[in-house]
Amino acid sequence: MLFTQIEFLFFFFPLCLLGYFVLARFFQNPLIRITWLAVASLVFYGYWDKHFLKIILVSIVINYAFSCFIGKRDQSLKVKRSFLTAALLVNLGGLVYYKYANFGLHVIGKIAGHAFDPLSIVLPLGISFFTFTQITYLVDVYRGQSAEKNFPKYVLFVTFFPHLIAGPILHHSEMMPQFGAETSRKLSYDKLAMGLTIFAIGLFKKLLIADSFALLANPIFNQAIVAQVPIFDAWIAALSYSLQIYFDFSAYSDMAIGISILFGIRLPFNFDSPYKSRSIIEFWRRWHISLSRFLRDYLYFELGGNRKGTLARYGNLMITMVLGGLWHGAGITYLLWGTLHGLYLMVNHGWRNLCKKVPALLHMSDKAFWKVGMLLFTQLMVVIAWVFFKAEHFRNARNMLYSMFHIGSKKVEQTFTNDIGLTFLFIFAGYFICMALPNIKDMFKEHNPGLEIYKNDQASTLVQLRWTPTVTWAVITAVFLLLGISMSLIMGDRSPFLYFQF
Amino acid sequence: MKGRTEPTVASQSKRYLIILAIPIVFIIGCVEYIAALSGESYSPQALSEMQKADPRLVILTKQPYYTFKLARYAQEKPEVVYIGTSRSVHVRSEMFKPYNFYNASLSAWNFTQLTQFLKLMLEVHHPQMIVFSLDYFMFSHDWVRGNRKYDDFTYHPGIKSHFQAIGSVLDLCKTSPKKIRALLPTLIAGEKPIEETDHMRLFGMHGIHNEAGMRYDGSFLFSKGQLQSAPKLTVTETLIQAMPGAAQMDPKEIEAMKEFAKLARDNGITLVGIAMPLFKGSIDYMDTNKDYWKQAGVWREFNSPESQQLFAENGIHFFNMARLKGNDDIRNFMDGYHPNERGVLATFVELSANPEFRSLFSKLEFDRIKKDYANALENDQLFEIYHDKF
Numbered sequence: 107m108l109f110t111q112i113e114f115l116f117f118f119f120p121l122c123l124l125g126y127f128v129l130a131r132f133f134q135n136p137l138i139r140i141t142w143l144a145v146a147s148l149v150f151y152g153y154w155d156k157h158f159l160k161i162i163l164v165s166i167v168i169n170y171a172f173s174c175f176i177g178k179r180d181q182s183l184k185v186k187r188s189f190l191t192a193a194l195l196v197n198l199g200g201l202v203y204y205k206y207a208n209f210g211l212h213v214i215g216k217i218a219g220h221a222f223d224p225l226s227i228v229l230p231l232g233i234s235f236f237t238f239t240q241i242t243y244l245v246d247v248y249r250g251q252s253a254e255k256n257f258p259k260y261v262l263f264v265t266f267f268p269h270l271i272a273g274p275i276l277h278h279s280e281m282m283p284q285f286g287a288e289t290s291r292k293l294s295y296d297k298l299a300m301g302l303t304i305f306a307i308g309l310f311k312k313l314l315i316a317d318s319f320a321l322l323a324n325p326i327f328n329q330a331i332v333a334q335v336p337i338f339d340a341w342i343a344a345l346s347y348s349l350q351i352y353f354d355f356s357a358y359s360d361m362a363i364g365i366s367i368l369f370g371i372r373l374p375f376n377f378d379s380p381y382k383s384r385s386i387i388e389f390w391r392r393w394h395i396s397l398s399r400f401l402r403d404y405l406y407f408e409l410g411g412n413r414k415g416t417l418a419r420y421g422n423l424m425i426t427m428v429l430g431g432l433w434h435g436a437g438i439t440y441l442l443w444g445t446l447h448g449l450y451l452m453v454n455h456g457w458r459n460l461c462k463k464v465p466a467l468l469h470m471s472d473k474a475f476w477k478v479g480m481l482l483f484t485q486l487m488v489v490i491a492w493v494f495f496k497a498e499h500f501r502n503a504r505n506m507l508y509s510m511f512h513i514g515s516k517k518v519e520q521t522f523t524n525d526i527g528l529t530f531l532f533i534f535a536g537y538f539i540c541m542a543l544p545n546i547k548d549m550f551k552e553h554n555p556g557l558e559i560y561k562n563d564q565a566s567t568l569v570q571l572r573w574t575p576t577v578t579w580a581v582i583t584a585v586f587l588l589l590g591i592s593m594s595l596i597m598g599d600r601s602p603f604l605y606f607q608f
Numbered sequence: 609m610k611g612r613t614e615p616t617v618a619s620q621s622k623r624y625l626i627i628l629a630i631p632i633v634f635i636i637g638c639v640e641y642i643a644a645l646s647g648e649s650y651s652p653q654a655l656s657e658m659q660k661a662d663p664r665l666v667i668l669t670k671q672p673y674y675t676f677k678l679a680r681y682a683q684e685k686p687e688v689v690y691i692g693t694s695r696s697v698h699v700r701s702e703m704f705k706p707y708n709f710y711n712a713s714l715s716a717w718n719f720t721q722l723t724q725f726l727k728l729m730l731e732v733h734h735p736q737m738i739v740f741s742l743d744y745f746m747f748s749h750d751w752v753r754g755n756r757k758y759d760d761f762t763y764h765p766g767i768k769s770h771f772q773a774i775g776s777v778l779d780l781c782k783t784s785p786k787k788i789r790a791l792l793p794t795l796i797a798g799e800k801p802i803e804e805t806d807h808m809r810l811f812g813m814h815g816i817h818n819e820a821g822m823r824y825d826g827s828f829l830f831s832k833g834q835l836q837s838a839p840k841l842t843v844t845e846t847l848i849q850a851m852p853g854a855a856q857m858d859p860k861e862i863e864a865m866k867e868f869a870k871l872a873r874d875n876g877i878t879l880v881g882i883a884m885p886l887f888k889g890s891i892d893y894m895d896t897n898k899d900y901w902k903q904a905g906v907w908r909e910f911n912s913p914e915s916q917q918l919f920a921e922n923g924i925h926f927f928n929m930a931r932l933k934g935n936d937d938i939r940n941f942m943d944g945y946h947p948n949e950r951g952v953l954a955t956f957v958e959l960s961a962n963p964e965f966r967s968l969f970s971k972l973e974f975d976r977i978k979k980d981y982a983n984a985l986e987n988d989q990l991f992e993i994y995h996d997k998f
Contacts, residue, residue, distance in 0.1 A: 112771040295621035302628065575620045580627035588632055595775030596782065 107153040122146040136286025147265035169240040177253030209436030232271040268362040272605035274376035274396035290370025305364030309590030312357035319350035330505040340509035349536040374559040381540040384480040386450040424448035443494040542568035648773035652679035663824040668815030670776030673714040682732040686710040692741025698949040701825035702994040711826030717755040719864035742881030744910035750852035853903030869922035885932035890944040
């Protein structure tokens with residue numbers, strides 16, 4: 107089920123919310139409403155394809171069992187380690203099978219010069235998210251940081267529907283105490299007002315903004331599968347896709363937080379105005395924050411982080427980012443996207459070290475022109491990388507980049523954009539929203555709708571907006587909600603979030 | 609003196625929620641009203657009744673085609689019914705006279721769906737004969753997979769179709785506000801909006817918007833704009849892009865075909881499979897293109913004597929008209945794989961020379977069909993040859 111889908115908006119969500127608070131009203135025992143929410147989340151997941159339900163249930167049961175074995179107090183460290191290794195193998199094995207088997211076959215086929223028929227595997231939705239969530243949990247149980255005995259609570263931790271398909275990747279320490287807490291027993295008017303407003307903003311962002319940019323980007327990227335495209339079209343497509351994925355993911359994150367807050371549960375902020383970043387390091391602290399945290403804490407640090415010298419640090423960075431790229435999907439383009447970001451990070455860290463050694467550079471980085479320049483340069487690098495992320499295959503990305511930078515001699519005349527000036531104005535407006543307006547975290551600062559899992563410096567915001575339950579905000583929210591619902595009714599099931607496929 | 613008390617957060621939020629709800633309830637109410645009046649939220653049965661009462665009515669709402677087709681089928685109880693893909697939407701009842709005929713095309717894209725649709729048909733009426741689209745791509749795994757979303761057809765769509773109806777009205781508000789404005793006086797007066805076009809009467813927001821819809825005999829009326837641009841689409845690649853090939857016929861689909869044929873046989877229904885013409889350029893591509901050779905395996909296997917034998921063994925009278933004489937004339941097509949009304953008429957003229965077809969449809973007015981085709985050629989008519997004749 108999609109958050110933008112009729113079934114969700116008009117049936118699942120209202121019924122789920124109603125059931126939750128009716129049960130909370132009549133039953134003191136938190137287990138009842140936890141179980142309700144867990145079952146509802148499984149219904150939400152199973153609505154896509156009932157076959158997926160079996161996969162996630164098997165994964166939950168196996169991981170819960172492993173967590174019990176690993177968490178046993180009288181267990182020796184060696185046995186615990188063996189269980190953890192087995193659990194990781196099972197989890198990663200499942201992920202590799204469902205997500206990477208066909209890619210692997212394709213690569214082996216290319217090397218061997220023999221094309222293998224692809225296996226008939228359907229990728230279960232959100233497998234990367236629920237696998238990583240559980241791996242995090244198992245590792246922490248092994249470290250002695252957690253051990254959840256309550257099975258329904260564990261099921262809810264993995265399946266809680268606002269995060270299940272596209273994150274954030276939850277950390278048990280942040281979520282477990284909230285499930286069944288007394289604060290989540292009553293739905294207050296202020297929570298309802300705040301939750302609906304955040305949800306409406308997300309709905310509007312997704313269906314009115316992100317999907318509009320998709321209409322600009324998709325036909326041009328599709329054309330670039332077979333040939334180069336005119337330079338303006340190429341830039342329109344690249345910038346539009348950058349804005350599409352930004353608003354798409356931002357919308358999902360907002361909607362997840364808005365929905366959660368109605369259940370009295372605060373999800374981590376997973377998105378913090380990443381296009382306001384003035385470096386790639388900062389970008390990764392603002393984009394998909396929970397994934398960055400996972401990669402840092404459970405991969406980069408485990409590899410040794412920066413403890414073994416500069417060279418090893420760069421190597422670890424590169425490995426982390428390449429795997430981060432592949433986490434998004436099995437394909438050469440994802441690999442290249444991850445590699446590119448690995449390179450960016452290496453250069454960024456190198457530059458920082460240089461700045462520390464050369465005071466003039468450090469001084470310059472405080473100047474306004476430098477900040478603006480860095481903002482634009484970071485954005486350019488991000489856009490170039492997005493071309494790989496979006497492209498169907500390498501040739502598609504190559505055609506796009508050649509077109510963007512006018513490389514190659516192929517003369518292309520047919521343009522896909524009716525009014526280039528107006529289109530660029532639209533793109534400019536998109537970037538203005540990204541760079542000048544506050545995000546949900548800033549707008550609702552006083553109301554605390556989410557958890558801040560990474561303490562970023564306040565990003566610069568030209569326009570200050572603070573939400574309060576005033577008439578003006580009610581009217582704005584009504585407009586957002588109306589337009590969002592209208593688009594949802596028009597689009598039907600045709601507007602999935604980009605991060606659903608990962 | 610009592611001082612004014614500051615509003616609490618709860619009361620502020622309560623007021624906020626009320627203000628938020630008012631415009632939403634009002635606008636959704638308005639859209640519901642339009643949907644109710646314009647036919648968008650009518651049940652398929654109600655739409656079917658309307659068309660029965662007024663055969664010039666061309667109906668198109670955003671509801672799935674097959675629900676309306678099933679309702680019309682239940683109402684007409686035809687002797688001969690055509691089911692299948694969009695390749696047969698131009699088959700007209702005049703081509704099957706004097707049989708009581710209904711064209712229920714756009715109801716099934718693969719054999720599983722054909723079986724499903726047939727089961728539903730049998731619940732209300734047993735036709736004597738079913739003519740169905742039988743094409744090579746129906747045995748391609750990718751085609752079947754690509755159309756799998758239709759496997760969960762709900763022939764009684766329920767509440768979801770109501771939301772689709774509302775979406776259809778909103779869509780029209782977005783894409784064609786002028787049209788909505790033009791219809792407003794009619795809607796405010798509480799009357800059904802019906803648009804006259806070329807002696808036909810369009811009903812349903814979707815139909816009015818697209819100037820298209822389903823005629824009384826189940827055939828599809830396309831908009832003038834779409835018909836004008838049709839020849840431009842007749843390029844070789846359209847078939848290849850739209851209909852995925854395969855190295856061979858998928859055994860699973862062969863089994864599904866057998867199941868469909870058995871269901872028809874068990875119910876005493878004669879099955880006639882027709883492969884409608886394909887544009888010659890498309891066929892040549894499949895026959896000769898080296899890059900597409902492997903993917904064209906399913907096409908070659910479909911045309912093989914073994915497949916003809918397979919169809920015959922399962923009681924299917926198969927007429928492969930893909931290589932129809934005149935399939936090199938783009939004016940017989942809407943694109944690389946959709947014959948237009950003249951193309952379909954040409955198919956029937958050629959079928960009239962086939963003794964097996966003649967014996968199956970002994971009552972057909974073959975001479976009149978030939979005359980109609982000759983007239984269409986003479987008058988250079990590609991579409992609307994039978995116009996409002998049913």
